[in-house]
Amino acid sequence: MIASPRILVIGDVMTDVIVQPEGPLVRGSDRRASITFQPGGSAANQAAWLASFGAKVDFVARVGSSDVQSETARLEAIGVAPHLIGDLKHETGRLVALVDADGERSFLTDRGANDALEASDIPDALIEGAALIHLSGYSFFAPSPRAAVLDTMRRAGDKPISVDPASAEFLREVGADKFLAWTQGAAILFPNEEEAAILAGSDDPETQCARLAAHYPLVVVKRGAAGCEAAEGARRWRVAAPKVEPVDTTGAGDAFVAAFLSQRLSGANILPALERAAAAGAEAATRVGVRPAGARRGG
Numbered sequence: 001m002i003a004s005p006r007i008l009v010i011g012d013v014m015t016d017v018i019v020q021p022e023g024p025l026v027r028g029s030d031r032r033a034s035i036t037f038q039p040g041g042s043a044a045n046q047a048a049w050l051a052s053f054g055a056k057v058d059f060v061a062r063v064g065s066s067d068v069q070s071e072t073a074r075l076e077a078i079g080v081a082p083h084l085i086g087d088l089k090h091e092t093g094r095l096v097a098l099v100d101a102d103g104e105r106s107f108l109t110d111r112g113a114n115d116a117l118e119a120s121d122i123p124d125a126l127i128e129g130a131a132l133i134h135l136s137g138y139s140f141f142a143p144s145p146r147a148a149v150l151d152t153m154r155r156a157g158d159k160p161i162s163v164d165p166a167s168a169e170f171l172r173e174v175g176a177d178k179f180l181a182w183t184q185g186a187a188i189l190f191p192n193e194e195e196a197a198i199l200a201g202s203d204d205p206e207t208q209c210a211r212l213a214a215h216y217p218l219v220v221v222k223r224g225a226a227g228c229e230a231a232e233g234a235r236r237w238r239v240a241a242p243k244v245e246p247v248d249t250t251g252a253g254d255a256f257v258a259a260f261l262s263q264r265l266s267g268a269n270i271l272p273a274l275e276r277a278a279a280a281g282a283e284a285a286t287r288v289g290v291r292p293a294g295a296r297r298g299g
Contacts, residue, residue, distance in 0.1 A: 005265055006056045008126050010149060011043020011136025012114040013061045013071055013084070014093040021098070038291070039074055040095055041114070042166050043136035045251055045291050049258030049280070051079035052292035055265060058083060058126050062113040064091040078292065085121045087113035102246065114138065117145035119152070127155050132265060134257075137166030137195075140182050141174060153185060162188035164257055165195040172198060180215055189215075190257050192222040205229070209236065220260060220274070222253050228278050230270050239274045242282040251291065256281035 021033040047059040058081045063071050065086030075082040093112035097105045117139065127133065133156055139145040153161055163186045165171055171179055176199045183189070189212060191199060196219075200208040205221070209231035212219040219231045229238040246252075259280035263273035287293075 004056050005131030006058060006129055007050055007261065007265065008130035008133045009043050009047040009050065009057060009059045009136075010117075010122060010133065010139065010152060011046075011061060012041040012093060012111070012138050013039075013044045013063050013067075014041035014095045014109075014112075014114070016040030017094065017096045019096060019098050021100075025098075039071070040291075041093065041136075042138060042164065042254055043134075044075065045254035046134065046136075046164070046258050047080045047082075048075065048078050048291040049251075049255045049284075050262055053259055053262040053280075055258075055262045057081060058130065060117075060122050060126065061085070062087050062090075062117045062121065063093075064113050067092045083121075083123070083126065085117075087116050090116050111138070111142065115142040115145060117148045119148045122148060122152050124155065127152060127159070130156075130159060132160045132162065132261065134162045134164070134261060135183075135186075137164050137179075138170070140179060141167070141170045146182065150182065160187040162186060162190065162257075162261060164190040164253070165192075165199065168192070168194040168198055171195055176201065184215070186216055188218045188220065188261075190220050190222065190253075190260075192253060193224065193226070196221050218270070220277075222256055222281065224252075228256070228274060228281075230274050232270065237271050237274055239271075239278045242279055244282045244286050246285040252281040252285040255284035255292070 016038040018036045018038055019033050021031045023031060025031055047057045050057045060083045062085045065088050068084050068086040072082045072084055090113040093114045094110045096108040099105045135149050139149045163183050196208040197203050200211040202208055213231040213233055221229050225241050227239050227241040256277045260273050260277035263276050
């Protein structure tokens with residue numbers, strides 16, 4: 001029997017504090033709100049969604065040493081094979097997500113142990129056993145994790161690598177040219193609309209596709225309610241967004257990326273993979289929380 005291909009996901013684990021105010025914030029006073037604590041981290045979320053779509057997933061990240069056991073158990077319960085390193089100096093990362101009435105969110109981020117990831121945390125055996133390696137863009141925004149993922153890209157040789165830029169504001173801070181240089185050699189880029197505009201230096205969708213397709217063999221742009229599109233050289237595929245009532249869009253992009261990758265790893269062409277990704281992202285936006293409720297079979 002031929003073993004199913006594995007995906008190696010490298011990136012971040014966070015504890016998300018999701019805040020849904022009942023109305024606009026009142027400076028200097030109170031506003032009632034729903035406040036929930038959720039497991040998070042873009043890469044951890046994507047690993048969880050990949051497992052829920054039936055993919056075999058290895059996941060590498062750093063967490064506070066006191067959280068290794070609980071975070072490992074949480075990921076194993078949904079089908080991810082976690083390889084977590086306990087950090088003795090830093091606590092697990094934390095994020096506050098402020099969700100407005102339309103489901104859009106704004107983040108306050110403390111990266112914690114994520115910014116201490118090292119190249120030695122990522123074993124050669126995991127790289128060698130992966131059919132595809134997926135990197136969180138957050139790993140490129142601090143020196144230690146950036147060195148770790150750049151070393152992983154070097155060790156990966158000709159294995160396909162995909163990257164989710166992850167944060168428009170952090171892209172602005174480091175600059176598009178640096179990010180494009182760091183991720184040179186990646187096979188797939190998954191920017192959202194704002195990230196694509198920053199990296200391409202244009203708000204025009206076609207210009208974004210053309211410029212980014214010159215850097216990456218395949219570019220998949222998440223455009224929220226405007227749908228999504230893929231660019232491979234001069235070829236284009238576009239899919240409309242399913243009509244849903246968004247509740248919390250925080251995990252929608254992670255579900256989208258996971259669905260697309262699981263479909264492609266299963267042999268699907270770009271258009272059906274894009275359609276499945278759009279459906280998964282829309283479904284994720286209809287519920288509070290950033291990870292799937294349970295494992296599912298198939299993509």
